[in-house]
Amino acid sequence: MIVFPNAKINIGLNITERRPDGYHNLETVFYPIKINDVLEVIEADELIFDYSGLDIPGDDADNLCIKGYHLLKKDFPKLPAVKIHLHKNIPIGAGLGGGSSDAAFFIKLMNEKFGLGLSVDAMMDYARVLGADCAFFIESKPVFAFDKGDEFEAIKLDLTAYQIVLVMPDAHVSTAEAYRGVKPAPVKESLYDLIKTPIANWKRHIKNDFEGHIFRDNPIIRGVKAELYEHGALYASMSGSGASVFGIFESTPDLSAMEEYNQIFYNV
Numbered sequence: 360m361i362v363f364p365n366a367k368i369n370i371g372l373n374i375t376e377r378r379p380d381g382y383h384n385l386e387t388v389f390y391p392i393k394i395n396d397v398l399e400v401i402e403a404d405e406l407i408f409d410y411s412g413l414d415i416p417g418d419d420a421d422n423l424c425i426k427g428y429h430l431l432k433k434d435f436p437k438l439p440a441v442k443i444h445l446h447k448n449i450p451i452g453a454g455l456g457g458g459s460s461d462a463a464f465f466i467k468l469m470n471e472k473f474g475l476g477l478s479v480d481a482m483m484d485y486a487r488v489l490g491a492d493c494a495f496f497i498e499s500k501p502v503f504a505f506d507k508g509d510e511f512e513a514i515k516l517d518l519t520a521y522q523i524v525l526v527m528p529d530a531h532v533s534t535a536e537a538y539r540g541v542k543p544a545p546v547k548e549s550l551y552d553l554i555k556t557p558i559a560n561w562k563r564h565i566k567n568d569f570e571g572h573i574f575r576d577n578p579i580i581r582g583v584k585a586e587l588y589e590h591g592a593l594y595a596s597m598s599g600s601g602a603s604v605f606g607i608f609e610s611t612p613d614l615s616a617m618e619e620y621n622q623i624f625y626n627v
């Protein structure tokens with residue numbers, strides 16, 4: 360069975376407090392985008408993981424798909440061994456949730472392939488164990504997210520009339536380090552209300568709390584956001600903890616001048 364885990368962007372990200380468990384409470388809007396990995400699972404005699412495409416740092420044993428397999432196996436001891444092949448296409452260290460998406464799609468695939476009978480809520484509970492972003496990808500629909508970023512309220516947000524462009528500069532940001540550099544603060548205007556206002560309003564009001572210190576340390580990323588506004592973006596922002604930056608445009612911009620130094624995904 361083959362599935363196509365998609366990436367997400369964060370439209371707005373307010374980090375409101377540090378939690379006793381070391382994580383942070385936040386509010387954000389997750390919006391799914393059309394950049395995808397390819398994930399194939401077939402039954403096998405032993406558990407095997409291999410991958411192609413982009414280089415994934417770290418050991419294969421730590422891949423979130425393998426972690427997902429062990430998590431399910433604890434509750435479903437009769438689960439057969441599988442061979443997992445991942446074609447990695449979603450940029451890593453990008454704030455696009457690629458690893459989390461692979462894990463969530465792996466859980467959904469295993470549920471369907473082996474008839475585990477898990478509800479959406481049950482799959483989200485498994486996903487939460489693997490990462491804060493992971494539960495979103497079980498349904499992968501636009502949501503307002505809160506708590507650790509793993510509790511959701513569905514929202515009506517349809518950006519299909521616009522062109523979303525995603526720019527990946529030559530920079531990578533570690534999520535844990537990004538959180539260490541941020542000073543949590545209560546929100547003045549909730550994103551839940553702001554996201555319902557016209558896009559023309561977003562530039563002045565919807566912010567990503569990571570941008571302050573990440574932009575200070577990485578002028579390249581700051582520069583990408585500025586360039587997207589220079590090319591006419593209605594709204595531009597770093598996604599999650601970076602390093603990718605997206606722009607929402609009325610029509611496809613000519614970003615050829617940026618292509619030498621960045622990977623650009625049009626119409627995501």
Ligand SMILES: C[C@](O)(CO)[C@H](O)COP(=O)(O)OP(=O)(O)OC[C@H]1O[C@@H](n2ccc(N)nc2=O)[C@H](O)[C@@H]1O
Pocket residue numbers: 369381382383384385387454456459489490491492493506507508534535538599600
């Ligand atoms: C930056 C975002 O992508 C925004 O959507 C997410 O908050 C990150 O989610 P994620 O990559 O799934 O995060 P996890 O793998 O659960 O955690 C990675 C690290 O990020 C930090 N972390 C993550 C989520 C959160 N609400 N508070 C945190 O402080 C923790 O230091 C944690 O060790």
Ligand SMILES: Nc1ncnc2c1ncn2[C@@H]1O[C@H](COP(=O)(O)OP(=O)(O)OP(=O)(O)O)[C@@H](O)[C@H]1O
Pocket residue numbers: 415416417421422423424445447450451452453454455456457458459461462492532533534599600601
């Ligand atoms: N399937 C996977 N794909 C990518 N990275 C993975 C995967 N499994 C584990 N990882 C580990 O997770 C790290 C970062 O993953 P990911 O791409 O999700 O982070 P990110 O781009 O910062 O996104 P976010 O912070 O929004 O989740 C990688 O450095 C890698 O070591």
